Amino acid sequence: MKNLLASILFLSILGCSTTDKQETTADFDQLTDDYLQVFWGLSPGWASWAGLSQYDSVLVVPTPSYLEEVKSTTDSLLVVLNSYPEETLEDLDKIDLNMMKDMLNSAIWSMTEFMSREWDPSETNIAFRVGMIMNRPDSMDIKLKTLNALLTNAPEFYRVRLANVKTPSKPHLDLAILQNQGTLNYLSSLEGTVESAEISSDQKEELTSKIKNTKAAVEEFINGLQAFVETENFKDSRIGKELFEQKYKHEINSEYSAKEIYELAQAEKARLHAQMIVISDTLWSSYLPEDSKPADSLVMVKMLIDKIAENHVERDSFFIEINRQVKELAAFVDEKDLLTQDPSKPLQVRETPEYMRGIAGASITPPGPYEEDGITYYNVTPLDDYTDEQAESYLREYNDYILQILNIHEAIPGHYTQLVYSNKSKSLIKSILGNGAMIEGWANYTEIMMLEEGYNNSPEMWLMRNKWHLRGVTNTILDYSYHVLDLTQEEAMSLMLDGAFQEQAEAEEKWIRLTRSSVQLSSYFTGFTQIYSLREEIKAKQKEDFDLKAFHEEFLSYGSAPVKYIREFMLKN
Numbered sequence: 001m002k003n004l005l006a007s008i009l010f011l012s013i014l015g016c017s018t019t020d021k022q023e024t025t026a027d028f029d030q031l032t033d034d035y036l037q038v039f040w041g042l043s044p045g046w047a048s049w050a051g052l053s054q055y056d057s058v059l060v061v062p063t064p065s066y067l068e069e070v071k072s073t074t075d076s077l078l079v080v081l082n083s084y085p086e087e088t089l090e091d092l093d094k095i096d097l098n099m100m101k102d103m104l105n106s107a108i109w110s111m112t113e114f115m116s117r118e119w120d121p122s123e124t125n126i127a128f129r130v131g132m133i134m135n136r137p138d139s140m141d142i143k144l145k146t147l148n149a150l151l152t153n154a155p156e157f158y159r160v161r162l163a164n165v166k167t168p169s170k171p172h173l174d175l176a177i178l179q180n181q182g183t184l185n186y187l188s189s190l191e192g193t194v195e196s197a198e199i200s201s202d203q204k205e206e207l208t209s210k211i212k213n214t215k216a217a218v219e220e221f222i223n224g225l226q227a228f229v230e231t232e233n234f235k236d237s238r239i240g241k242e243l244f245e246q247k248y249k250h251e252i253n254s255e256y257s258a259k260e261i262y263e264l265a266q267a268e269k270a271r272l273h274a275q276m277i278v279i280s281d282t283l284w285s286s287y288l289p290e291d292s293k294p295a296d297s298l299v300m301v302k303m304l305i306d307k308i309a310e311n312h313v314e315r316d317s318f319f320i321e322i323n324r325q326v327k328e329l330a331a332f333v334d335e336k337d338l339l340t341q342d343p344s345k346p347l348q349v350r351e352t353p354e355y356m357r358g359i360a361g362a363s364i365t366p367p368g369p370y371e372e373d374g375i376t377y378y379n380v381t382p383l384d385d386y387t388d389e390q391a392e393s394y395l396r397e398y399n400d401y402i403l404q405i406l407n408i409h410e411a412i413p414g415h416y417t418q419l420v421y422s423n424k425s426k427s428l429i430k431s432i433l434g435n436g437a438m439i440e441g442w443a444n445y446t447e448i449m450m451l452e453e454g455y456n457n458s459p460e461m462w463l464m465r466n467k468w469h470l471r472g473v474t475n476t477i478l479d480y481s482y483h484v485l486d487l488t489q490e491e492a493m494s495l496m497l498d499g500a501f502q503e504q505a506e507a508e509e510k511w512i513r514l515t516r517s518s519v520q521l522s523s524y525f526t527g528f529t530q531i532y533s534l535r536e537e538i539k540a541k542q543k544e545d546f547d548l549k550a551f552h553e554e555f556l557s558y559g560s561a562p563v564k565y566i567r568e569f570m571l572k573n
Contacts (some may be wrong), residue, residue: 124162244484302501312403328413408446418443438530493511
């Protein structure tokens with residue numbers, strides 16, 4: 001590691017002295033490659049996610065001495081990058097340099113200031129690493145050999161992770177217990193996989209033993225967490241104004257502060273309410289002709305939304321309808337020539353694995369940038385554990401209109417499409433160090449863009465799109481209000497049910513998510529605001545020469561870089 005850092009330092013000095021652009025580019029490419037080698041050594045789990053299967057078997061045990069080494073290496077690497085002459089680089093390389101420095105600054109802050117390892121045990125879950133191995137396109141023999149190596153350190157990994165927990169927050173304790181119980185079930189299922197595999201009896205015996213030892217370690221971890229529950233000595237899951245602003249700066253990386261985007265969200269909420277009142281007023285007689293309009297306009301909107309929400313798929317048809325709509329969305333994007341798609345990149349709808357549940361009802365798991373033939377998984381949490389009443393509430397939330405918006409957001413041309421483009425980016429840095437606000441912002445932007453282009457255009461669709469967008473806006477308000485302004489559960493439920501017209505089941509799940517996360521819920525509206533305003537600014541400059549497809553493809557060509565960097569260079573060019 002020290003030798004590699006020395007070579008990186010040499011390259012940064014070389015970059016200071018070279019004058020030839022071609023030489024500078026080559027030097028920076030080498031610097032980037034060396035940076036990634038150090039990064040992968042420190043973060044083998046991230047390397048495994050990126051598609052570097054040689055790291056699949058590496059499980060780091062985060063002992064105090066190891067954490068000190070990580071901090072020292074990160075500090076040294078940041079010194080090197082800060083010394084590199086940014087003015088010698090081309091625009092795309094400047095973004096990479098800034099993203100690398102941003103990541104290191106964020107990592108240092110996280111290790112020294114945020115220190116979630118001491119209060120968030122949900123960060124500990126080996127199932128994600130195991131799942132990556134078992135989802136590889138390798139033979140079962142190779143997968144099981146890799147799994148055997150990974151599990152060698154699993155008991156020590158869990159022991160040290162538990163020792164790192166000092167005063168956990170109750171919501172994160174609950175999540176860690178829930179997800180690791182799912183991990184136990186997943187590991188138990190692998191015992192059957194090993195038994196039926198065509199490997200030697202010695203290999204079966206060794207791997208089965210390691211799985212049992214890992215399960216015992218997970219059970220010990222869960223028991224240790226249960227002991228924390230019994231003490232009732234918890235850290236507040238609200239991180240407070242100072243940490244929230246700092247985390248927003250590091251993770252969102254926008255031109256706004258957390259308070260500024262909160263204030264913009266409040267204004268956007270009022271604007272959306274005004275639009276929804278107008279639409280509801282025109283639709284009222286079509287849906288509730290026998291009822292008098294309430295004097296309170298927002299009550300009118302809620303009554304109309306509740307009526308329209310009665311139109312939804314049956315509980316058993318939820319997955320089938322999602323699959324059907326994804327194909328319909330792909331056809332519409334092609335028909336309107338909104339951007340170039342790559343049908344060779346598979347998208348598979350699946351039930352959310354147990355060890356991933358407890359945060360969101362739907363999500364995307366993309367392949368890493370090194371996995372050219374990897375599958376993108378569209379995770380949908382099944383309704384099996386819901387009562388009939390809960391399932392009905394959930395399906396009303398994801399009614400015939402909202403379900404289409406969800407699929408635009410998660411699949412086409414939202415997350416799935418953007419991440420395919422990101423993995424094709426010429427810059428690995430822009431794919432690997434992806435910015436969450438850009439990723440979520442793009443998905444939110446595509447919702448309104450698709451309707452603007454005529455996708456299932458109707459007043460009902462616009463009303464429900466505004467309701468969906470209001471949810472993202474409300475996410476930002478909830479996020480800031482919970483962590484900074486001490487929002488209570490009662491206040492949050494009122495904000496969601498009355499102010500954002502959400503269903504009870506959705507609001508209850510969002511409250512749980514709110515207490516288990518920080519800043520991430522602000523990424524949707526922040527990214528959307530940045531992207532939509534950038535498009536409108538470029539459209540105003542180019543006037544009749546504006547080409548929507550060209551805008552989309554140029555924007556997506558920057559990988560998953562922060563929008564503030566993309567904006568700078570798109571306006572410059």
